Amino acid sequence: MKKIYALSICLVFTFLSCKNDAEKKEKIEISEPVAVNETAKESLKIIPISHATMVLTMGEQVLFIDPVGGAKAFKGQESPTHILITDIHADHFDLTTLKEIYNGKAKIIAPKAVAVQLPEALQPNLMVMENGDSKKINGLLIEAMPMYNLRKEALEFHPKGRGNGYIITWEDEKIYISGDTEDITEMRNLEGITKAFVCMNLPYTMPVEPAADAVLDFKPKVVYPYHYSGKNGMSDIKKFKNIVETNNPSIKVETLGWYKKDQIIKDK
Incomplete structure (x- = not known):
């Protein structure tokens, strides 16, 4: 007993x-605070910093995307192996931040409009990419995609050919970063995208509805709304999620922590 x-x-x-x-x-x-893909040989980590700024870790490669906010914004992150910049606006390109985070080794990948503004100290590892260019760097295939406005009232913000969106291919992942764009044909015609970061803020990029419609066209496996703070506040990402997942349940919409409460970001 x-x-x-x-x-x-x-x-x-x-x-x-x-x-x-x-x-x-x-x-x-x-x-x-990260999204992790466990299906790759070495996990992909997605770390949102703010608005358009993020860190992507792919095995030994660490990518800083549109780094702004000073070195303090990247406290605790690994040192970058690649720095990708999409455009000239202050929410994507901040020279002070670049100088603070640059380790002398990272490849800086940027369009010409950004490259001409970089001082000599940041030139040695600079790689200029224009729309349509592709480069294989340290096991990553990086393609520069067009990003531009379509609406007449917004054409001044992002003319075609100035900035880059990017597609990054690593292992089984094909990651699309839209940059500042609207629902352009080049986005709608994308194929095989596993993860997509899609902007949606007015008046600078596009409304929620065209963003969702474009996603339904190119059918990524997972889409992350980002860059959704505009002149009049936050875009309705719950509406975006509902449109996408109602019309195609095989597309997963995931939201990440891009903003502090009520924070508004302006492109200009």
Whole structure:
């Protein structure tokens, strides 16, 4: 009888211990600030910094996308191997931040409109890419995509040919970063995209509805709304998610923490 009682006590403690461990694990997974793709040989990590700025870690490669906000914005991040810049506006290109985070080794990839503004100290590892260019760098295939406005009232913001969106191919991942664009033909015709970062803010890029419609055309596996703070506040990303997932449930819309509450970002 004593043995049975002792065994019962052990089982209760074991159950409670497992339950506590499970609860701890659940809390950690919920609060984890990155999206992780576990299907690649080495996991892809997506770390939102703010608005258009993010860090992508692909194995040993660490990509800073449109780094702004000073070195403090990247505290705790690994040193970059690549720095990709899409356009000349201050929410994408900040020279002070570049100088603070540049480690002397990272490849800086940028359109010509950005490259001409870089000082000599940042030139040695500079790679200028124009729309349509593609380069293989350290196991990554990087393609420069067009990004531009379509609406007549917005043409002055992003003329065709000045800035770059990017497609980054690594392992089984094909990642599209839209940059500042509208629902252009080049976006709608994309194929094989596994993850897409799509902008939507007025008056600078596009409304939610055309953004969703374009995503339904090129059918990425996962889409992340980003760059959705505009002149009049935040775009309705819940509406975007509803349009996309209602019309094509195979496309997953994931939201990440890009902004502090009520933060408004302006392109100019």
